[in-house]
Amino acid sequence: MFVDTQTETSMRSLANVRHEVFWLDDPTRPVARPPLQAHITADLCVVGGGFSGLWTSVLAKQQHPDWRVVLLEGDQVASGATGRNGGFCAASLTHGLANGMSRWPGEMPILLQLGRENLDAIEVFVADHGIDCEFVRSGDLAIATEAYQVADLIEHCEAGNALGLSLEFLDEESLKSRVDSPTYLAGLFDGAGTAMVNPARLAWGLARVATDLGVEIHEHSPVSTMSDKLAAVSVFTISGSVAASRVALATNAYPPLLRRISNYVVPVYDYVLMSEPLRGEQRALVGWDGREGLSDSGNQFHYYRITEEGRILWGGYDAIYHSGNGFGKEHEVDDASFQRLAAHFFQTFPQLAGLEFTHAWGGAIDTCSRFSAFWGNAHGGKTVYVTGYTGLGVGASRFGAQVMLDLLAGRETARTKLQMVRRKPKPFPPEPLRSIGIDWTTRALKSADRNFGRRNLWLRTLDRLGLGFDS
Numbered sequence: 001m002f003v004d005t006q007t008e009t010s011m012r013s014l015a016n017v018r019h020e021v022f023w024l025d026d027p028t029r030p031v032a033r034p035p036l037q038a039h040i041t042a043d044l045c046v047v048g049g050g051f052s053g054l055w056t057s058v059l060a061k062q063q064h065p066d067w068r069v070v071l072l073e074g075d076q077v078a079s080g081a082t083g084r085n086g087g088f089c090a091a092s093l094t095h096g097l098a099n100g101m102s103r104w105p106g107e108m109p110i111l112l113q114l115g116r117e118n119l120d121a122i123e124v125f126v127a128d129h130g131i132d133c134e135f136v137r138s139g140d141l142a143i144a145t146e147a148y149q150v151a152d153l154i155e156h157c158e159a160g161n162a163l164g165l166s167l168e169f170l171d172e173e174s175l176k177s178r179v180d181s182p183t184y185l186a187g188l189f190d191g192a193g194t195a196m197v198n199p200a201r202l203a204w205g206l207a208r209v210a211t212d213l214g215v216e217i218h219e220h221s222p223v224s225t226m227s228d229k230l231a232a233v234s235v236f237t238i239s240g241s242v243a244a245s246r247v248a249l250a251t252n253a254y255p256p257l258l259r260r261i262s263n264y265v266v267p268v269y270d271y272v273l274m275s276e277p278l279r280g281e282q283r284a285l286v287g288w289d290g291r292e293g294l295s296d297s298g299n300q301f302h303y304y305r306i307t308e309e310g311r312i313l314w315g316g317y318d319a320i321y322h323s324g325n326g327f328g329k330e331h332e333v334d335d336a337s338f339q340r341l342a343a344h345f346f347q348t349f350p351q352l353a354g355l356e357f358t359h360a361w362g363g364a365i366d367t368c369s370r371f372s373a374f375w376g377n378a379h380g381g382k383t384v385y386v387t388g389y390t391g392l393g394v395g396a397s398r399f400g401a402q403v404m405l406d407l408l409a410g411r412e413t414a415r416t417k418l419q420m421v422r423r424k425p426k427p428f429p430p431e432p433l434r435s436i437g438i439d440w441t442t443r444a445l446k447s448a449d450r451n452f453g454r455r456n457l458w459l460r461t462l463d464r465l466g467l468g469f470d471s
């Protein structure tokens with residue numbers, strides 16, 4: 001059980017931390033492309049320069065080289081969740097096996113196959129285009145730190161392997177021989193299902209390929225309004241507009257351009273620390289020779305991984321909602337969350353006492369009640385959107401983009417036949433019920449973590465209704 005008590009070690013580890021996103025603090029960060037300053041037409045206008053928008057524009061140009069494709073990004077490419085995440089690029093399209101099994105049991109074989117093909121395609125794309133984003137298909141390890149979680153891992157292992165995955169249950173000794181922590185009881189290794197990436201560099205690589213294909217990218221071009229003009233949808237920024245026959249909205253947890261989306265998505269803030277590079281002897285103390293990504297198994301969980309340079313990224317646990325779908329830069333720094341993360345880090349790795357964190361940041365997660373992407377349209381089908389990845393969109397966003405292009409083309413594919421694609425999540429209630437419900441749920445999840453995973457009546461009721469809250 002993680003405790004929030006600060007120690008001298010955890011406090012000292014944050015003494016020199018900078019409130020900056022590590023991935024964006026990179027000398028290779030491209031200079032911003034000029035904003036839109038004209039009134040133009042396009043075959044496709046994409047709004048949002050994160051993974052969803054970038055994949056949409058690249059895949060659109062690959063499918064239709066003759067299309068004029070314009071991408072409008074309000075800030076800079078990768079400045080949203082895409083440049084702030086843990087870099088776990090997962091095959092899962094359903095926010096994990098258990099969530100997928102609970103919602104679309106009959107579709108899981110095809111969802112797993114499409115997810116694997118999606119991750120394979122990302123790997124090939126990165127190699128073919130020489131994108132230097134530290135892509136490594138190292139797999140991931142789910143960790144049990146409480147006795148009751150061991151049984152869950154065994155059950156998960158059996159369920160996954162029955163569906164054709166190659167999951168490996170690791171007992172305490174074999175787990176600790178891979179990565180050592182006094183808190184570890186058992187682990188579940190999925191060697192093929194996840195790659196680790198430097199997410200900002202992957203996004204910048206995608207933007208480079210998009211530009212080479214002829215996509216016109218304008219940064220610092222926030223879209224303020226849209227209007228339907230029968231043959232086209234006009235998309236307006238402060239200094240220009242695009243009249244496009246098709247529009248793809250890829251704005252994730254940001255305040256949506258279509259108000260109806262905010263019924264289904266709440267921005268939830270998640271926080272991350274990045275350590276200085278481990279010295280050889282420090283790395284030997286944890287024995288973490290591989291690059292696999294790790295996460296512990298509570299409702300409130302940490303995710304962590306090691307970079308090529310040997311830094312540990314440690315994030316998660318808190319998932320903070322600000323009432324009224326509160327969104328903004330002021331929520332990206334939260335000292336209490338950073339301190340909690342540091343305290344939990346040294347409970348996991350006491351042998352690393354003395355290690356310092358160099359970067360600390362936060363970002364908004366597009367949480368929906370079913371924890372996985374959903375799609376919709378507007379303006380008679382000329383505009384489509386994807387959002388709702390709930391913290392697992394690095395890989396799934398390419399699939400999200402493919403579905404948007406299927407929907408814009410009006411074509412039926414293996415993707416658009418899926419219940420997961422055809423149905424939306426259950427909406428969140430309006431405020432103040434939304435804040436009250438999220439608060440109750442967060443408290444109940446914390447209490448379940450303290451009580452051997454036992455879910456109280458409130459959580460069991462939500463489970464029955466297929467409603468949830470996660471990051």
Ligand SMILES: Cc1cc2nc3c(=O)[nH]c(=O)nc-3n(C[C@H](O)[C@H](O)[C@H](O)COP(=O)(O)OP(=O)(O)OC[C@H]3O[C@@H](n4cnc5c(N)ncnc54)[C@H](O)[C@@H]3O)c2cc1C
Pocket residue numbers: 047048049050051052053072073074075076077078079080081082083084085086087088089090221222223224250251252253254255257270271272303315362363364365389390391392393394395396397
């Ligand atoms: C802290 C954190 C850790 C995470 N860790 C992981 C992880 O390890 N693995 C994983 O799979 N997922 C993770 N995620 C989630 C993952 O980052 C996202 O699912 C994914 O990046 C979503 O990409 P996107 O393109 O849909 O959204 P974003 O990257 O948020 O892009 C949306 C873009 O739209 C732009 N925009 C918004 N409104 C407008 C407008 N009106 N006009 C113009 N532009 C606009 C924004 O500026 C932004 O660049 C994490 C998220 C966070 C915040």
